[in-house]
Amino acid sequence: MAFAIAAGCCIPVAGAADLQTVVDQAIKPIMKTYDVPGIAVAVTVDGKPAFFSYGVASKESGAPVSEHTLFELGSVSKTFTATMASYALVQGKLSLGDHPSHYVPKLKGAPLDKATVLNFGTYTAGGLPQQFPDDVSDDEQGMLAYFGHFKPSAAPGQVRVYSNPSLGMFGHLAGLSLKADPADVLEKQILPKLGMDNTFIRIPHSAMTNYAWGYNQDNKPIRMGQELFSAHTYGVRSSTSDLIRYVQANIDPSHLDATLRSAIEGTHVGYYRIGGMVQGLGWERYAMPVSLDTLQDGNSSKMSREANPATLLTPPKPPSDNAWYNKTGATNGFGAYVAFVPSKKIGIVILANKNYPIAERVKAAYAILSQLESGR
Numbered sequence: 001m002a003f004a005i006a007a008g009c010c011i012p013v014a015g016a017a018d019l020q021t022v023v024d025q026a027i028k029p030i031m032k033t034y035d036v037p038g039i040a041v042a043v044t045v046d047g048k049p050a051f052f053s054y055g056v057a058s059k060e061s062g063a064p065v066s067e068h069t070l071f072e073l074g075s076v077s078k079t080f081t082a083t084m085a086s087y088a089l090v091q092g093k094l095s096l097g098d099h100p101s102h103y104v105p106k107l108k109g110a111p112l113d114k115a116t117v118l119n120f121g122t123y124t125a126g127g128l129p130q131q132f133p134d135d136v137s138d139d140e141q142g143m144l145a146y147f148g149h150f151k152p153s154a155a156p157g158q159v160r161v162y163s164n165p166s167l168g169m170f171g172h173l174a175g176l177s178l179k180a181d182p183a184d185v186l187e188k189q190i191l192p193k194l195g196m197d198n199t200f201i202r203i204p205h206s207a208m209t210n211y212a213w214g215y216n217q218d219n220k221p222i223r224m225g226q227e228l229f230s231a232h233t234y235g236v237r238s239s240t241s242d243l244i245r246y247v248q249a250n251i252d253p254s255h256l257d258a259t260l261r262s263a264i265e266g267t268h269v270g271y272y273r274i275g276g277m278v279q280g281l282g283w284e285r286y287a288m289p290v291s292l293d294t295l296q297d298g299n300s301s302k303m304s305r306e307a308n309p310a311t312l313l314t315p316p317k318p319p320s321d322n323a324w325y326n327k328t329g330a331t332n333g334f335g336a337y338v339a340f341v342p343s344k345k346i347g348i349v350i351l352a353n354k355n356y357p358i359a360e361r362v363k364a365a366y367a368i369l370s371q372l373e374s375g376r
Helices: 019-034 074-090 117-121 140-149 164-178 182-193 205-210 240-251 258-266 292-298 301-305 358-374
Strands: 002-005 038-045 048-055 270-274 277-279 284-287 311-317 323-331 334-341 346-352
Touching: 019 038, 019 048, 019 358, 038 240, 038 358, 048 240, 074 164, 074 182, 074 258, 074 323, 074 334, 117 164, 140 164, 164 182, 182 258, 240 334, 240 346, 284 292, 292 301, 292 358, 323 358, 334 358, 346 358
Parallel strands: none
Antiparallel strands: 002 048, 038 048, 038 346, 270 277, 270 311, 277 284, 284 323, 323 334, 334 346
């Protein structure tokens, strides 16, 4: 295990417990209970980061986890796609009220064309499934055929069904509006402006030595494959050193250029209420103070695997500093959780090379951030 605090950092915690103890108490039981090979944690308070590393990035090589280890982010990647789409919105190239056929004329008249760009970005397009069916080919022709023939089970905006095809189409439409590959927009424009030089959709050979191996439920080493819209929905690889920069930019984007600052703020706008959660673009938010039960309910399998009634917020809820923003993510061999509260200037990143229960990730993050806040 390793622990590092950025130079000049001093992060207080409650009582006599130090930060190392607080994080240890939250993370070590997870590693033991779920046989997780490695976990990396980063926290930020008032713009000051601290890093904690546990276990190994590869059981075969024994390489230790560090703040530079690359983990698969799973659906945390959706927040990057949403930032890219918001970047297009700010420039006036994309409109949330447009229908997909505005950018993909071949979808004109298709049942899904009744949905808007906003519906695809908030999983409310009409019941698109969590994953593409296995028989959908990984090319534009297969994608167009699938969306062109899909029969919605609900009218746009009635229900939220968490869906890679939905968010993937959102990113695809944003890319078309920018006349650019979404991966290029992220890797060449947005990530450099955020100072994130260790975050990739397409990992260069030079970074492969930092790429952890994930482990499935049989403890076999595994890494993600590629499929339709994978880059938009679960394909980002990053480290805690980079992701905490991303969290800090979401907490306080004032140092960014005007376009990117507005783009990040745009992802915090709330459009639909589903139970105790408000759906933004990529990020999901909860009014503070928030209970652990509410957070676990909002990140439960019921929320991610079932159709849940959605209520359109009119007008949309503007960004709120006094809110808990979060996003979970997983691939077959990795699990991630990111959360932050702008008004408290606190945030956390937890990355693991095994997909352990989401409720445990939320519980650990809640315990750590609660201790950080109570100690200030």
